[in-house]
Amino acid sequence: MDHLDQLESQSVYILREAFNRIERLAMLWSLGKDSNVMVWLARKAFFGRVPFPVMHIDTGKKFPAMYAFRERYAKAWDLNLIVEDCPGVEAVDPTLPTNARSAARKTLGLRDAIAKHKFTGIIAGIRRDEESVRAKERVFSPRGDTGQWDFRDQPPEFWDHFNSDLPAGTHLRVHPLLHWTELDIWRYVRREGIPVVDLYFAKNGMRYRSLGDQDITFPVPSQAATLDEVITELEGTRTPERAGRAMDRETEDAFERLRAAGYM
Amino acid sequence: MEAGLDVPGGNRLREALRLVIVGHVDHGKSTLVGRLFHDTGSLPDGKLEAIRAMCERRGMPFEWAFLMDAFQAERDQGITIDTAQIWFRTPKREYVVIDAPGHREFVKNMITGAASAEAALVMIDAGQGVQQQSRLHGFLLNLLGIRQIAVVVNKMDMVDYSADRFENIRATYAAFLAGIGVAGEQYIPVSARDGDNIVHRSRAMNWYRGPTIVEALDGFRPAPRPTELPLRFPVQDVYKFDNRRILAGRIETGRIGVGDRLLFSPSNKTAIVATIETWNRPGPMVEANAGQSIGITLDHQLFIERGEVASREDHAPIESNVFRGRLFWLGHTPLTAGSQYQLKIGTRETPVTVQQVERVFDPDDLSARLGDAVPRHGVADVILRTMALLAVDEARFLPRTGRFVLTDGHNIVAGGLVSMEGYPDQRDLITKRSSNLHSVEHRVSAVARAVRNGHGGGVLWFTGLSGAGKSTLAMAVEQELFRRGYHVYVLDGDNVRQGLNANLGFSPDDRAENIRRVGQVAALFAQAGLIAITAFISPYRADRQRAREAARELFHEVYVEADLMTCEERDPKGLYKKARSGEIADFTGVSAPYEAPDSPELTVDTQRQAVDDCVGEIVAYVERHFAAGKGKDIQKP
Structure with a gap:
């Protein structure tokens, strides 16, 4: 097994745990390279099919090429695609800086989508090496009833025993790419021939x-x-x-x- | 600008060694990390300036620890709340650094971080010496199975680079580690703040001849892949997306090849690997190794669920419902005897009771003493008991399948290692003859019995759906054979369950055990010279195969055939109705599989034939095979 095989194997294990343990599960698909790899890994884990919905939280401000990509591969990969819109910027915490406010629309869009579909688990393609705050994440990360993350008191997680049992009204974020780096992603894209x-x-x-x-x-x-x-x-x-x-x-x-x- | 570290994601070339840095709070873990990054040239552009600017804004001297302490809360309190991971490299290789908090409250995070490491640095402040957390972390590293350890005596500049002070701490900590069975660790005197003995050799400590930190790190070895250990393949899930029935899971140790015979524990079923399933992979896969997440199909359908462990027959896991665990306790209230938790071991999850707290380790010096309550962050030896039989391993032989966690409500509250010392493998009690029993030769031969009885002994094993007519036929055949002078007896499901198997329910395990006992009893009857007729659905081939192995050449499988629709229309006991309404779970044909025989000795079709015709067919079969001198079971003297 080489390095990419090991990363793949760990991600497949995490996705299978999520599928087995979480009742109402969806995968976020931002149309970027990481989430394309994530969809691909799900197809690996489940032998060619993605057995849960794939959700795009659409700010309406993505590049046209990304929308075209979405339409093409949702069909080609036979995805159960859900597209949900985001509320306007006026709904966002006004004390945040301008650009962050714009990004925060996605947080609200996701929150609304989770409530609408009653999802109890959301698979997201974040990586530890992207940003130092993300480096502290757990693989199975519990969220409060409004989606907030209490990074001061995270549950222990070790030996691949992930916390999947949650109080009603809360949900889990599952992070199957947490241990990948940007370069790993690109090398895997090349090896597997994943479109971007x-x-x-x-x-x-x-x-x-x-x-x-x-x-x-x-x-x-x-x-x-x-x-x-x-x-x-x-x-x-x-x-x-x-x-x-x-x-x-x-x-x-x-x-x-x-x-x-x-x-x- | 933000604090913390955007890792230079671009420069990881090979697999990185996973390194955890632990130690008492304020002994300099984060400072060491900052220094390591700087001195190995691993800092991203602009990061040094960013940290400098942040320190100035707060009016404090330059602080390396800001590199790791990315959270606002940590920057303000000056302690590491959670584990973080970042990458750096030496000329020899790359490293993932897991920075583990030293604050007492954050032991759970330290464990979360350290559990996946291959090597560890333990930081000890030269001025403060060995502290409680230094000991606890050393103890936990050992428990977590981390064997490559370097002890870093930091802040040597504060003790005038004293060789005596270093030696004093080394001797104290080495004695402690030796007491818990750790040996072979290195000791390195450093000043992380100034970079002494990190990458560059310290001029102030020329009395020290050992390795620098980077030299020690480069001397660590990546954990070997446990391919050569006995196979353990815990079943994670069973997928039936199409006509394939795929057992999914990760090989923890050993390897699996197409054609291998696997033993599943604790259900004790065996099957042969038919295929290793893949997707987007050139060519079929014929072998898979430890570490790989795979899917397999079997040569025949078994009732296997998440939590079963596949192994080879000759190196199987231990089966037990009681074992000793050395665990660290993370719960908010003390662990006491009688408490109930959820046990997770591999992919198995089951309720567990703490039968006894044997020993509690003192939090200050970690000496063992008797106790009955384990405080938060305490370490103890306990006896755990489950209702169900588990497949477990000794952690010292197979750590990956010999470790467990306990959960309480929504959280993990303990992690521990299995020790089977003093507990028998219950698989032997259930499935094998005890090794100090020897079979005794009978002085009456099978032939002699057959001659006296006028016929040979044997088992007529009726199998078929509920309502197919097994009991009706069995009773009619018994009557007719008896009339013809045969010694014959029917073992019927409902009757046997009132006595011999009164302690068994209808779980898959109990059903298998029910059939196993009937198979054994029927074999004894046959050897005694009787014809035993059994009337059990016995839906699984593996179970019938076991009955066949018990009676060997005396076994005759009779398939009582009728399709599901017919049986459901007959429904003599009203069971199908109950199964359809959900009142009965796992009902064969409705909510559980029936595996028809491949090549039964005899098939009778109760759908197209009248009962009398079927009885006639079976009796004729018996006349052909059991009459003295004719049967396959009668050996000529």
């Missing part, structure tokens, strides 16, 4: 390294126009992945506040 949107590849010296809403995501300078070039670029970089995500760095704790409130 073209925005990740350089045009005119710029490419997107991380994809969010159009208005708060910015391309970074890059010459990497192919998968191999992206991997080579990442092997040498010391620039953080979310450098193009404006909401993360407006204030020291902006991202932490977003996550504590239920952001993915």
Whole structure:
């Protein structure tokens, strides 16, 4: 088993635990590289099918290429796709910085979708290496009745015994990619031949390294126009992945506040 | 700017060694991490400046610990609340660092972080020396199975780089570790703040000849993959998405190949691996190894659920409903005898009772003493008892399947290791003859019995759906054979359950045991020279196979055939009606499978034939095979 095999095996184990232990389960699909890998891993875990709904929380502000991607692969992969809209920015905590407020719409959209579909488990494709607040996450992470995360008192989690038993009214976030890095994702995309949107590849010296809403995501300078070039670029970089995500760095704790409130 | 670390995700090339850093609060764990990153050139661009700016904003001196302590709450209180993971590399390899909190309240997080590590650094403050948490963390590392340990005596600059002070701490801690069975650890004097003996050798401590931290780290070995250990494959789930019935799970130890015979515990069923199922993989898979999450299909259908453990027949797990566990307790109220929890071991989950608290380890010096209550964050030896039989392993031989957690309500409250010392393997009691019994040769031969009786002994094993006519036929055949001079007796389900099997219910395990006993008794009757007729649904091939093995060549399988619709129309006992309404669970044909025989010795079709015709067929079969001198079971003298 090589490194990618081990990562894959652990993710498959986590997805199977979630499917077995959680009654009403859905997977978030943001259309980015990580969640594409996640859908792919679910197909691995369940021998070609995804046995739960795949949900896109749509801010309405994604890139057109991402919507086209969604329509194409929801069909090709035979996904049970749910698309849910987000409330307007006026519904968001006004004390958050501007870009974070925009991102926080997704938190509310997710909260509403969970209530509407009565989901008790949400699979999300976050990784520890993306951002230091996410580094503290559990694989099975309990959320309060409004989706909030109490990072001060997280339950113990070890030996792959995940907490799946929850009080009524709360839900679990399941993080099958927590132990992957950005480079692992790209190497796995290459090995498995997983499709991703073209925005990740350089045009005119710029490419997107991380994809969010159009208005708060910015391309970074890059010459990497192919998968191999992206991997080579990442092997040498010391620039953080979310450098193009404006909401993360407006204030020291902006991202932490977003996550504590239920952001993915 | 934000605090904490955006890991330079781009530079992980190989598998990283998982390293945990533990120790008493304030002994310098996070500072060491910051320094390691800086001195190995692993810091992302701009991070040093960001930390500097944050410290200035707070009006405090430069603090390396801010690298790890990403949360606002931690930055303000100056302690690590939870575990965090970040990556760095030396010229030799890469590392994932798990920073584990040292504050007493946060033991659960320390365990969460340390449980997955392959090696550990224990931080001890040179000025304060060995503290309670230093000992507890050392003890827990040992319990968690982490054998590669380096002890870092930090803040040597505060004790004037004293070799005596270092030696004093080394001797104290080494004696403690030796007392709990840990040996072979290294000791390294450092000043994390100044970078002495981290990457660069300290000029102030030229009396020290041992490795720097990075040299010690590079000397650690990745955990070997346990492929060579006995097979353990805990069943995680059973998928029936299409016509395949796939047992999904992860191989914890050993390997599985197509064609291997597997033993499932605790149900004690065996089957052969037909396929290893895959998706998006070139070519079929014929073998899988420890660490892989796989799916397999079997050569015949078994009633297997999540929680069963597959192994080889010759290196099976221990079966027991009582065992000793050395555990660490994370519950808010003390653990006491008589308490009930949920036990999770592998993928098995079952209620468990704490039968006895044997020993409690003193939180200060971790010496063992008698006690009956285990306080929060305490360590103890307890006896645990379950209702159901479990498949377990000794943790010292197979740690992955020899460890368990206890949950209470919604949370994990304990983790522990299984020790079977003093407890028998109950599989032997149930399925095998005790090894100090020897079979005694009878002086009356089967032939002699057959000659006296006028016929050979044997088992007519009737199998078929409920309502197929097994009991009706059995009683009619018994009557007719008796009339013809045969010594014959019917073992019927309802009758046997009133006596021999009165202690059995209708769970899958009890049903299997019911059939096992009937098989054994029928074999004894046959050996005594009688014809035993059994009338049990006996839906599983494996169970009938076991009965066949008990009576060997005296066994004759009779398939009493009628389809489900016919049986349901007959419904002589009204059972189908109850099963359909959900009043009876796991009813064969309705909510549980019936595995028809592959090649029965005789098939009678009660759907198309009258009862008398069927009886005639069976009696004719008996006349052909059992009459003295003719049967396959009669050996010529």
